[in-house]
Amino acid sequence: MQQLLENRPRLIGLPVLALMLVVWLIPPPGATHATTHEISLDATQYEYAPGRVHVNQGDRVVITLTAADVVHGFYLDGYGLERRVEPGVSQQITFTADKAGKFRYRCSVSCGPLHPFMIGELVVESNTPYWRATGLVLVAVGGMLAYLWLTGKNKSYQEVISGK
Amino acid sequence: MRINTSRTELVALVSVGLIVLGLPAAALGYQYWLRPATAPTHVIDIDLRVPQDGGFAPEAITVTMGEPVTLRFASLDVTHGIAIGPGLGVDLGHVDPGQVKEITLTFDHPGTYTYYCNAWCSPDHWRMRGTLQVIDPDNPGFVPPAQSDPMIQALIVEGVDIDAKHEEGHGHDDDPALEITRPLSAQHGADLLDSVTLPDEVIDPLWRRSHAPTQALELLGTANPQMTQADLIDVVAYLWTADTAPETILNAQVLYNKNCAACHGQYGGGDGPAADTTAENPVIFADPAFMFEMRSDVLYAKIRRGGMGTDMPNFGTLFTQEETWALVEYLWTLPVQLANQGEE
Numbered sequence: 001m002q003q004l005l006e007n008r009p010r011l012i013g014l015p016v017l018a019l020m021l022v023v024w025l026i027p028p029p030g031a032t033h034a035t036t037h038e039i040s041l042d043a044t045q046y047e048y049a050p051g052r053v054h055v056n057q058g059d060r061v062v063i064t065l066t067a068a069d070v071v072h073g074f075y076l077d078g079y080g081l082e083r084r085v086e087p088g089v090s091q092q093i094t095f096t097a098d099k100a101g102k103f104r105y106r107c108s109v110s111c112g113p114l115h116p117f118m119i120g121e122l123v124v125e126s127n128t129p130y131w132r133a134t135g136l137v138l139v140a141v142g143g144m145l146a147y148l149w150l151t152g153k154n155k156s157y158q159e160v161i162s163g164k
Numbered sequence: 165m166r167i168n169t170s171r172t173e174l175v176a177l178v179s180v181g182l183i184v185l186g187l188p189a190a191a192l193g194y195q196y197w198l199r200p201a202t203a204p205t206h207v208i209d210i211d212l213r214v215p216q217d218g219g220f221a222p223e224a225i226t227v228t229m230g231e232p233v234t235l236r237f238a239s240l241d242v243t244h245g246i247a248i249g250p251g252l253g254v255d256l257g258h259v260d261p262g263q264v265k266e267i268t269l270t271f272d273h274p275g276t277y278t279y280y281c282n283a284w285c286s287p288d289h290w291r292m293r294g295t296l297q298v299i300d301p302d303n304p305g306f307v308p309p310a311q312s313d314p315m316i317q318a319l320i321v322e323g324v325d326i327d328a329k330h331e332e333g334h335g336h337d338d339d340p341a342l343e344i345t346r347p348l349s350a351q352h353g354a355d356l357l358d359s360v361t362l363p364d365e366v367i368d369p370l371w372r373r374s375h376a377p378t379q380a381l382e383l384l385g386t387a388n389p390q391m392t393q394a395d396l397i398d399v400v401a402y403l404w405t406a407d408t409a410p411e412t413i414l415n416a417q418v419l420y421n422k423n424c425a426a427c428h429g430q431y432g433g434g435d436g437p438a439a440d441t442t443a444e445n446p447v448i449f450a451d452p453a454f455m456f457e458m459r460s461d462v463l464y465a466k467i468r469r470g471g472m473g474t475d476m477p478n479f480g481t482l483f484t485q486e487e488t489w490a491l492v493e494y495l496w497t498l499p500v501q502l503a504n505q506g507e508e
Contacts, residue, residue: 071242071243071284086283086421087437088284088438089421090430109243110242112241112242
Protein backbone atom coordinates (compact mmCIF):
# COMPACT_ATOMS: atom_id res chain seq x y z
CA MET A 1 0.00 0.00 0.00
CA GLN A 2 2.70 2.46 1.08
CA GLN A 3 4.82 1.25 -1.85
CA LEU A 4 1.99 1.98 -4.26
CA LEU A 5 1.47 5.48 -2.87
CA GLU A 6 5.19 6.27 -2.97
CA ASN A 7 5.29 5.28 -6.63
CA ARG A 8 2.17 7.19 -7.61
CA PRO A 9 1.73 9.93 -5.01
CA ARG A 10 -1.21 11.53 -6.84
CA LEU A 11 -3.35 8.58 -5.76
CA ILE A 12 -3.56 10.30 -2.36
CA GLY A 13 -5.93 12.72 -4.06
CA LEU A 14 -8.63 10.05 -4.28
CA PRO A 15 -9.28 9.56 -0.53
CA VAL A 16 -8.81 13.30 0.06
CA LEU A 17 -11.42 14.18 -2.58
CA ALA A 18 -13.79 11.55 -1.18
CA LEU A 19 -13.36 13.00 2.29
CA MET A 20 -14.04 16.52 0.98
CA LEU A 21 -17.24 15.33 -0.66
CA VAL A 22 -18.32 13.76 2.60
CA VAL A 23 -17.63 16.98 4.51
CA TRP A 24 -19.57 19.04 1.99
CA LEU A 25 -22.58 16.83 1.49
CA ILE A 26 -23.30 14.91 4.70
CA PRO A 27 -25.48 17.05 6.96
CA PRO A 28 -24.02 17.61 10.42
CA PRO A 29 -25.69 15.55 13.17
CA GLY A 30 -28.74 17.22 14.71
CA ALA A 31 -29.50 19.40 11.73
CA THR A 32 -30.89 16.60 9.57
CA HIS A 33 -34.45 17.76 10.24
CA ALA A 34 -35.64 20.90 11.93
CA THR A 35 -36.67 20.37 15.53
CA THR A 36 -39.37 22.12 17.50
CA HIS A 37 -38.23 24.24 20.41
CA GLU A 38 -40.82 24.73 23.11
CA ILE A 39 -39.80 27.73 25.12
CA SER A 40 -41.58 29.18 28.14
CA LEU A 41 -40.83 32.86 28.29
CA ASP A 42 -41.81 34.66 31.47
CA ALA A 43 -42.02 38.43 31.43
CA THR A 44 -41.54 40.40 34.63
CA GLN A 45 -40.57 43.99 35.36
CA TYR A 46 -38.07 44.43 33.67
CA GLU A 47 -36.71 41.29 32.13
CA TYR A 48 -37.55 38.15 30.26
CA ALA A 49 -36.66 34.73 31.58
CA PRO A 50 -34.80 33.32 29.72
CA GLY A 51 -33.08 36.41 28.42
CA ARG A 52 -31.39 34.58 25.57
CA VAL A 53 -32.80 31.80 23.42
CA HIS A 54 -30.70 29.71 21.03
CA VAL A 55 -32.26 27.92 18.08
CA ASN A 56 -31.01 26.71 14.71
CA GLN A 57 -32.13 28.10 11.41
CA GLY A 58 -35.22 26.34 10.09
CA ASP A 59 -36.37 25.21 13.53
CA ARG A 60 -39.92 25.64 14.63
CA VAL A 61 -40.21 27.79 17.71
CA VAL A 62 -43.21 27.61 20.02
CA ILE A 63 -43.02 30.31 22.67
CA THR A 64 -45.41 30.17 25.60
CA LEU A 65 -45.43 33.70 26.88
CA THR A 66 -46.52 34.50 30.42
CA ALA A 67 -46.51 37.68 32.49
CA ALA A 68 -45.91 37.63 36.21
CA ASP A 69 -46.75 41.11 37.44
CA VAL A 70 -48.22 43.59 34.97
CA VAL A 71 -49.30 43.53 31.36
CA HIS A 72 -46.28 43.07 29.13
CA GLY A 73 -45.70 42.77 25.43
CA PHE A 74 -43.41 40.85 23.11
CA TYR A 75 -42.04 42.17 19.88
CA LEU A 76 -39.48 40.17 17.92
CA ASP A 77 -37.23 42.23 15.68
CA GLY A 78 -36.68 40.88 12.21
CA TYR A 79 -39.70 38.62 12.37
CA GLY A 80 -42.19 41.38 13.18
CA LEU A 81 -44.14 39.25 15.66
CA GLU A 82 -46.04 41.13 18.30
CA ARG A 83 -48.10 39.89 21.21
CA ARG A 84 -49.55 41.34 24.38
CA VAL A 85 -49.72 39.18 27.50
CA GLU A 86 -51.75 39.66 30.64
CA PRO A 87 -50.85 38.06 33.97
CA GLY A 88 -52.75 34.79 34.20
CA VAL A 89 -53.45 34.23 30.53
CA SER A 90 -50.58 32.74 28.58
CA GLN A 91 -50.04 33.44 24.91
CA GLN A 92 -48.62 31.02 22.40
CA ILE A 93 -46.44 32.27 19.56
CA THR A 94 -45.45 29.83 16.84
CA PHE A 95 -43.07 30.65 14.03
CA THR A 96 -40.30 29.14 11.96
CA ALA A 97 -36.87 30.62 12.57
CA ASP A 98 -36.05 30.95 8.88
CA LYS A 99 -33.80 33.97 9.22
CA ALA A 100 -30.40 33.48 10.81
CA GLY A 101 -28.84 36.02 13.10
CA LYS A 102 -29.40 37.66 16.44
CA PHE A 103 -32.77 39.23 16.98
CA ARG A 104 -33.88 41.27 19.93
CA TYR A 105 -37.21 40.67 21.55
CA ARG A 106 -38.48 43.55 23.55
CA CYS A 107 -41.47 44.56 25.62
CA SER A 108 -43.97 46.36 23.44
CA VAL A 109 -46.29 47.56 26.20
CA SER A 110 -45.04 50.36 28.40
CA CYS A 111 -44.73 48.49 31.67
CA GLY A 112 -42.96 50.92 33.98
CA PRO A 113 -40.00 53.27 34.29
CA LEU A 114 -37.40 50.78 33.04
CA HIS A 115 -39.60 49.43 30.26
CA PRO A 116 -37.17 50.51 27.48
CA PHE A 117 -34.53 48.20 28.92
CA MET A 118 -36.66 45.09 28.89
CA ILE A 119 -34.91 43.27 26.09
CA GLY A 120 -34.03 39.68 25.32
CA GLU A 121 -32.21 38.02 22.48
CA LEU A 122 -33.10 35.26 20.06
CA VAL A 123 -30.04 33.69 18.46
CA VAL A 124 -30.79 31.81 15.27
CA GLU A 125 -27.65 29.89 14.40
CA SER A 126 -27.04 28.66 10.92
CA ASN A 127 -23.40 29.11 9.91
CA THR A 128 -23.16 25.55 8.56
CA PRO A 129 -21.48 26.78 5.27
CA TYR A 130 -18.74 28.36 7.36
CA TRP A 131 -17.99 25.19 9.30
CA ARG A 132 -18.13 23.12 6.13
CA ALA A 133 -15.70 25.45 4.36
CA THR A 134 -13.36 25.21 7.33
CA GLY A 135 -13.58 21.42 7.18
CA LEU A 136 -12.86 21.45 3.46
CA VAL A 137 -9.77 23.60 3.87
CA LEU A 138 -8.45 21.39 6.68
CA VAL A 139 -8.91 18.22 4.61
CA ALA A 140 -7.30 19.85 1.56
CA VAL A 141 -4.30 21.03 3.58
CA GLY A 142 -3.96 17.54 5.07
CA GLY A 143 -4.03 16.02 1.58
CA MET A 144 -1.42 18.46 0.33
CA LEU A 145 0.93 17.66 3.21
CA ALA A 146 0.50 13.94 2.54
CA TYR A 147 1.27 14.51 -1.13
CA LEU A 148 4.41 16.49 -0.32
CA TRP A 149 5.48 13.81 2.13
CA LEU A 150 5.01 11.04 -0.43
CA THR A 151 6.74 12.87 -3.28
CA GLY A 152 9.64 13.66 -1.00
CA LYS A 153 9.56 17.37 -1.87
CA ASN A 154 9.97 18.25 1.77
CA LYS A 155 12.93 15.95 1.96
CA SER A 156 14.91 17.77 4.62
CA TYR A 157 12.01 17.41 7.03
CA GLN A 158 11.70 13.74 6.10
CA GLU A 159 15.33 13.22 6.81
CA VAL A 160 15.12 14.90 10.17
CA ILE A 161 12.27 12.65 11.16
CA SER A 162 13.75 9.40 9.96
CA GLY A 163 17.16 10.37 11.38
CA LYS A 164 19.02 9.72 8.11
CA MET B 165 -36.57 114.00 24.83
CA ARG B 166 -38.01 113.35 28.21
CA ILE B 167 -39.60 110.07 28.94
CA ASN B 168 -42.26 109.85 31.51
CA THR B 169 -40.61 107.01 33.38
CA SER B 170 -43.32 106.35 35.88
CA ARG B 171 -45.87 105.86 33.09
CA THR B 172 -43.63 103.54 31.05
CA GLU B 173 -42.95 101.50 34.15
CA LEU B 174 -46.65 101.18 34.78
CA VAL B 175 -47.28 99.93 31.24
CA ALA B 176 -44.42 97.44 31.57
CA LEU B 177 -45.74 96.26 34.93
CA VAL B 178 -49.21 95.73 33.54
CA SER B 179 -47.86 93.81 30.52
CA VAL B 180 -45.70 91.56 32.67
CA GLY B 181 -48.59 91.04 35.04
CA LEU B 182 -50.85 90.08 32.18
CA ILE B 183 -48.34 87.56 30.90
CA VAL B 184 -47.48 86.04 34.26
CA LEU B 185 -50.98 85.83 35.63
CA GLY B 186 -53.14 85.99 32.54
CA LEU B 187 -51.60 83.13 30.54
CA PRO B 188 -51.99 80.47 33.26
CA ALA B 189 -55.41 81.83 34.08
CA ALA B 190 -56.43 81.55 30.43
CA ALA B 191 -55.04 78.01 30.06
CA LEU B 192 -56.54 76.73 33.29
CA GLY B 193 -59.77 78.60 32.68
CA TYR B 194 -60.09 76.93 29.32
CA GLN B 195 -59.37 73.49 30.74
CA TYR B 196 -61.54 73.71 33.83
CA TRP B 197 -64.25 76.23 32.95
CA LEU B 198 -64.67 77.03 29.28
CA ARG B 199 -64.11 73.50 27.95
CA PRO B 200 -66.50 71.76 30.36
CA ALA B 201 -69.04 74.56 29.90
CA THR B 202 -69.03 74.25 26.11
CA ALA B 203 -68.69 70.48 25.87
CA PRO B 204 -71.82 68.74 24.62
CA THR B 205 -71.54 66.19 27.40
CA HIS B 206 -70.39 66.27 30.99
CA VAL B 207 -66.72 65.22 30.79
CA ILE B 208 -65.05 63.50 33.73
CA ASP B 209 -61.34 62.74 33.57
CA ILE B 210 -60.26 59.77 35.62
CA ASP B 211 -56.57 59.06 36.21
CA LEU B 212 -55.41 55.47 36.67
CA ARG B 213 -52.53 54.48 38.90
CA VAL B 214 -51.75 51.22 40.65
CA PRO B 215 -53.62 51.08 43.98
CA GLN B 216 -50.43 51.55 46.03
CA ASP B 217 -50.11 54.96 44.36
CA GLY B 218 -53.73 55.95 44.70
CA GLY B 219 -55.72 53.84 42.26
CA PHE B 220 -58.47 55.76 40.54
CA ALA B 221 -58.53 59.55 40.86
CA PRO B 222 -61.32 60.37 41.46
CA GLU B 223 -62.43 57.09 42.97
CA ALA B 224 -66.07 58.10 43.29
CA ILE B 225 -68.08 60.11 40.81
CA THR B 226 -71.66 61.26 40.76
CA VAL B 227 -73.57 61.77 37.55
CA THR B 228 -77.07 62.97 36.93
CA MET B 229 -79.69 60.70 35.47
CA GLY B 230 -80.59 61.53 31.86
CA GLU B 231 -77.50 63.64 31.27
CA PRO B 232 -74.90 62.22 28.87
CA VAL B 233 -71.59 61.84 30.66
CA THR B 234 -68.22 61.16 29.03
CA LEU B 235 -65.71 59.26 31.12
CA ARG B 236 -62.10 59.62 29.98
CA PHE B 237 -59.67 57.12 31.47
CA ALA B 238 -55.92 57.82 31.27
CA SER B 239 -53.23 55.56 32.72
CA LEU B 240 -50.23 57.16 34.41
CA ASP B 241 -48.06 54.13 35.19
CA VAL B 242 -48.70 50.68 33.78
CA THR B 243 -51.31 49.09 31.58
CA HIS B 244 -54.69 48.89 33.22
CA GLY B 245 -58.00 47.55 31.96
CA ILE B 246 -61.30 49.34 32.32
CA ALA B 247 -64.73 47.85 32.65
CA ILE B 248 -67.90 49.22 34.22
CA GLY B 249 -70.56 47.02 35.75
CA PRO B 250 -72.79 45.47 36.63
CA GLY B 251 -75.03 45.09 33.65
CA LEU B 252 -73.69 47.91 31.49
CA GLY B 253 -71.63 45.62 29.27
CA VAL B 254 -68.88 48.23 29.17
CA ASP B 255 -65.37 46.90 28.69
CA LEU B 256 -62.94 49.40 27.25
CA GLY B 257 -60.08 46.91 27.24
CA HIS B 258 -56.52 47.81 28.08
CA VAL B 259 -55.53 51.40 28.79
CA ASP B 260 -51.82 51.78 28.12
CA PRO B 261 -49.80 54.58 29.70
CA GLY B 262 -50.22 57.69 27.61
CA GLN B 263 -53.44 56.43 26.11
CA VAL B 264 -56.89 57.80 26.82
CA LYS B 265 -59.97 55.65 26.45
CA GLU B 266 -63.35 57.27 26.69
CA ILE B 267 -66.97 56.29 26.69
CA THR B 268 -70.16 58.32 26.77
CA LEU B 269 -73.00 56.94 28.84
CA THR B 270 -76.51 58.10 29.59
CA PHE B 271 -78.23 56.54 32.58
CA ASP B 272 -81.99 56.46 32.71
CA HIS B 273 -82.49 55.48 36.32
CA PRO B 274 -80.67 56.03 39.58
CA GLY B 275 -78.24 53.38 40.68
CA THR B 276 -74.73 52.50 41.75
CA TYR B 277 -72.13 51.11 39.40
CA THR B 278 -68.49 50.18 39.73
CA TYR B 279 -65.69 51.06 37.37
CA TYR B 280 -62.85 48.67 37.91
CA CYS B 281 -59.52 47.54 36.59
CA ASN B 282 -59.68 44.18 34.85
CA ALA B 283 -56.03 43.69 33.90
CA TRP B 284 -53.73 42.52 36.69
CA CYS B 285 -51.69 45.68 37.34
CA SER B 286 -50.06 45.14 40.75
CA PRO B 287 -50.37 42.92 43.85
CA ASP B 288 -53.19 45.20 45.01
CA HIS B 289 -54.90 45.15 41.63
CA TRP B 290 -58.17 43.88 43.03
CA ARG B 291 -58.53 46.97 45.22
CA MET B 292 -58.70 49.15 42.13
CA ARG B 293 -62.37 49.97 42.00
CA GLY B 294 -64.32 53.20 41.78
CA THR B 295 -67.96 54.00 42.44
CA LEU B 296 -70.23 55.65 39.93
CA GLN B 297 -73.38 56.98 41.54
CA VAL B 298 -76.31 57.95 39.32
CA ILE B 299 -78.70 60.37 41.02
CA ASP B 300 -82.12 61.60 40.13
CA PRO B 301 -82.04 65.45 39.80
CA ASP B 302 -85.54 65.67 41.30
CA ASN B 303 -84.63 63.56 44.28
CA PRO B 304 -80.85 63.81 44.72
CA GLY B 305 -80.79 62.16 48.12
CA PHE B 306 -82.33 58.93 46.89
CA VAL B 307 -80.04 55.96 46.64
CA PRO B 308 -81.72 52.73 45.53
CA PRO B 309 -81.42 50.21 48.35
CA ALA B 310 -79.16 47.28 47.69
CA GLN B 311 -81.16 44.31 46.46
CA SER B 312 -80.65 41.22 48.50
CA ASP B 313 -79.79 38.24 46.38
CA PRO B 314 -82.44 35.52 46.77
CA MET B 315 -79.88 32.82 46.09
CA ILE B 316 -77.61 33.99 48.90
CA GLN B 317 -80.65 34.51 51.15
CA ALA B 318 -81.67 30.92 50.52
CA LEU B 319 -78.20 29.72 51.54
CA ILE B 320 -78.42 31.73 54.76
CA VAL B 321 -81.86 30.30 55.51
CA GLU B 322 -80.56 26.81 54.82
CA GLY B 323 -77.70 27.49 57.20
CA VAL B 324 -74.92 26.94 54.70
CA ASP B 325 -71.84 28.85 55.76
CA ILE B 326 -70.05 29.98 52.63
CA ASP B 327 -67.08 31.08 54.72
CA ALA B 328 -66.46 27.56 55.93
CA LYS B 329 -64.02 25.27 54.30
CA HIS B 330 -65.93 22.95 52.06
CA GLU B 331 -64.84 19.81 53.93
CA GLU B 332 -66.70 21.04 56.99
CA GLY B 333 -69.64 22.48 55.11
CA HIS B 334 -72.09 19.77 54.24
CA GLY B 335 -71.62 17.03 56.77
CA HIS B 336 -69.47 14.93 54.48
CA ASP B 337 -66.63 14.66 56.97
CA ASP B 338 -67.20 10.99 57.63
CA ASP B 339 -67.29 9.98 53.98
CA PRO B 340 -64.07 8.64 52.56
CA ALA B 341 -62.61 11.06 50.05
CA LEU B 342 -63.95 10.47 46.58
CA GLU B 343 -61.49 8.55 44.48
CA ILE B 344 -61.29 9.83 40.96
CA THR B 345 -58.85 7.77 39.02
CA ARG B 346 -59.23 9.00 35.46
CA PRO B 347 -59.94 12.35 33.77
CA LEU B 348 -63.64 13.17 33.80
CA SER B 349 -65.13 12.64 30.37
CA ALA B 350 -68.53 14.18 29.76
CA GLN B 351 -68.59 12.42 26.39
CA HIS B 352 -68.30 9.04 28.06
CA GLY B 353 -71.04 10.08 30.47
CA ALA B 354 -73.30 11.07 27.59
CA ASP B 355 -72.75 7.72 25.88
CA LEU B 356 -73.75 5.90 29.07
CA LEU B 357 -76.88 7.98 29.56
CA ASP B 358 -79.23 5.46 27.93
CA SER B 359 -78.13 2.64 30.20
CA VAL B 360 -78.50 4.61 33.41
CA THR B 361 -81.60 5.12 35.54
CA LEU B 362 -81.68 8.81 36.45
CA PRO B 363 -83.48 9.66 39.71
CA ASP B 364 -85.90 12.58 39.39
CA GLU B 365 -83.81 14.90 41.54
CA VAL B 366 -80.74 14.49 39.38
CA ILE B 367 -82.67 15.48 36.26
CA ASP B 368 -83.89 18.69 37.89
CA PRO B 369 -81.47 21.56 37.09
CA LEU B 370 -82.50 23.47 40.22
CA TRP B 371 -81.68 20.44 42.39
CA ARG B 372 -78.29 20.15 40.67
CA ARG B 373 -77.65 23.82 41.40
CA SER B 374 -78.12 23.38 45.15
CA HIS B 375 -76.43 20.01 45.60
CA ALA B 376 -72.92 18.76 45.27
CA PRO B 377 -72.05 16.17 42.59
CA THR B 378 -71.16 13.69 45.33
CA GLN B 379 -74.81 13.79 46.46
CA ALA B 380 -75.94 13.05 42.90
CA LEU B 381 -73.39 10.25 42.81
CA GLU B 382 -74.93 8.66 45.91
CA LEU B 383 -78.42 8.75 44.37
CA LEU B 384 -77.14 7.38 41.08
CA GLY B 385 -75.23 4.65 42.87
CA THR B 386 -78.40 3.53 44.69
CA ALA B 387 -80.45 3.56 41.48
CA ASN B 388 -77.81 1.84 39.36
CA PRO B 389 -76.03 -0.78 41.44
CA GLN B 390 -74.79 -2.46 38.24
CA MET B 391 -72.64 0.52 37.19
CA THR B 392 -69.08 1.19 38.32
CA GLN B 393 -68.32 4.31 40.34
CA ALA B 394 -66.00 5.64 37.62
CA ASP B 395 -68.74 5.41 34.98
CA LEU B 396 -71.25 7.15 37.23
CA ILE B 397 -68.76 9.93 37.88
CA ASP B 398 -68.63 10.54 34.12
CA VAL B 399 -72.44 10.60 34.00
CA VAL B 400 -72.45 13.26 36.73
CA ALA B 401 -69.73 15.17 34.88
CA TYR B 402 -71.96 15.15 31.81
CA LEU B 403 -75.05 16.26 33.75
CA TRP B 404 -73.19 19.15 35.39
CA THR B 405 -71.86 20.51 32.09
CA ALA B 406 -74.58 19.58 29.59
CA ASP B 407 -76.94 22.53 29.93
CA THR B 408 -74.45 25.18 29.00
CA ALA B 409 -74.61 27.00 25.70
CA PRO B 410 -71.20 27.31 24.01
CA GLU B 411 -71.46 31.11 23.67
CA THR B 412 -72.22 31.44 27.40
CA ILE B 413 -69.06 29.50 28.12
CA LEU B 414 -67.04 31.69 25.75
CA ASN B 415 -68.31 34.90 27.37
CA ALA B 416 -67.66 33.50 30.82
CA GLN B 417 -64.17 32.47 29.75
CA VAL B 418 -63.42 36.08 28.83
CA LEU B 419 -64.59 37.20 32.28
CA TYR B 420 -62.64 34.40 33.97
CA ASN B 421 -59.41 35.18 32.12
CA LYS B 422 -59.61 38.88 32.97
CA ASN B 423 -60.76 38.64 36.57
CA CYS B 424 -59.95 35.22 37.98
CA ALA B 425 -57.03 33.71 36.07
CA ALA B 426 -54.29 35.81 37.70
CA CYS B 427 -54.82 33.88 40.94
CA HIS B 428 -56.80 30.75 40.07
CA GLY B 429 -54.79 30.05 36.90
CA GLN B 430 -55.89 30.05 33.30
CA TYR B 431 -56.96 26.41 33.46
CA GLY B 432 -58.09 26.45 37.07
CA GLY B 433 -54.89 24.98 38.46
CA GLY B 434 -54.72 27.52 41.29
CA ASP B 435 -51.33 28.48 39.87
CA GLY B 436 -51.78 31.98 38.49
CA PRO B 437 -48.85 34.39 38.76
CA ALA B 438 -50.50 36.15 41.72
CA ALA B 439 -51.48 32.94 43.54
CA ASP B 440 -48.74 33.31 46.15
CA THR B 441 -49.77 36.86 47.10
CA THR B 442 -53.08 35.80 48.64
CA ALA B 443 -53.77 34.93 52.27
CA GLU B 444 -54.75 31.38 51.34
CA ASN B 445 -53.89 29.39 48.27
CA PRO B 446 -56.50 29.89 45.56
CA VAL B 447 -58.74 26.86 45.22
CA ILE B 448 -58.06 24.50 42.33
CA PHE B 449 -61.10 24.31 40.07
CA ALA B 450 -59.33 21.79 37.85
CA ASP B 451 -59.29 19.32 40.75
CA PRO B 452 -62.30 17.02 40.29
CA ALA B 453 -62.24 15.85 43.90
CA PHE B 454 -62.58 19.46 45.08
CA MET B 455 -65.31 20.35 42.61
CA PHE B 456 -67.34 17.20 43.32
CA GLU B 457 -67.79 18.39 46.90
CA MET B 458 -68.84 21.86 45.75
CA ARG B 459 -72.34 23.19 45.15
CA SER B 460 -73.05 25.57 42.29
CA ASP B 461 -75.00 27.98 44.49
CA VAL B 462 -72.17 28.07 47.00
CA LEU B 463 -69.70 28.83 44.20
CA TYR B 464 -72.08 31.56 43.05
CA ALA B 465 -72.28 33.06 46.54
CA LYS B 466 -68.52 32.89 47.02
CA ILE B 467 -67.92 34.75 43.75
CA ARG B 468 -70.50 37.42 44.53
CA ARG B 469 -69.58 37.96 48.15
CA GLY B 470 -65.87 37.17 48.23
CA GLY B 471 -64.03 37.51 51.51
CA MET B 472 -63.92 34.22 53.46
CA GLY B 473 -60.56 35.31 54.87
CA THR B 474 -58.84 34.18 51.71
CA ASP B 475 -58.29 37.54 49.94
CA MET B 476 -60.96 36.59 47.42
CA PRO B 477 -62.45 39.91 46.23
CA ASN B 478 -66.21 40.30 45.94
CA PHE B 479 -67.56 40.41 42.42
CA GLY B 480 -71.21 41.04 43.26
CA THR B 481 -70.74 44.75 42.59
CA LEU B 482 -69.12 44.08 39.21
CA PHE B 483 -71.07 41.24 37.60
CA THR B 484 -74.74 40.66 37.02
CA GLN B 485 -76.34 37.56 38.46
CA GLU B 486 -76.44 36.06 34.95
CA GLU B 487 -72.73 36.70 34.45
CA THR B 488 -71.99 35.08 37.79
CA TRP B 489 -74.01 31.96 36.89
CA ALA B 490 -72.19 31.81 33.57
CA LEU B 491 -68.90 31.93 35.48
CA VAL B 492 -70.05 29.07 37.71
CA GLU B 493 -70.94 27.05 34.62
CA TYR B 494 -67.53 27.81 33.19
CA LEU B 495 -65.88 26.60 36.42
CA TRP B 496 -67.56 23.20 35.95
CA THR B 497 -65.97 22.88 32.52
CA LEU B 498 -62.47 23.21 34.02
CA PRO B 499 -62.17 19.71 35.55
CA VAL B 500 -64.26 18.01 32.85
CA GLN B 501 -63.41 17.04 29.31
CA LEU B 502 -66.46 18.36 27.54
CA ALA B 503 -68.71 16.30 25.35
CA ASN B 504 -68.69 17.16 21.67
CA GLN B 505 -71.21 19.96 21.39
CA GLY B 506 -72.11 18.89 17.86
CA GLU B 507 -73.41 15.48 18.95
CA GLU B 508 -76.16 16.82 21.14
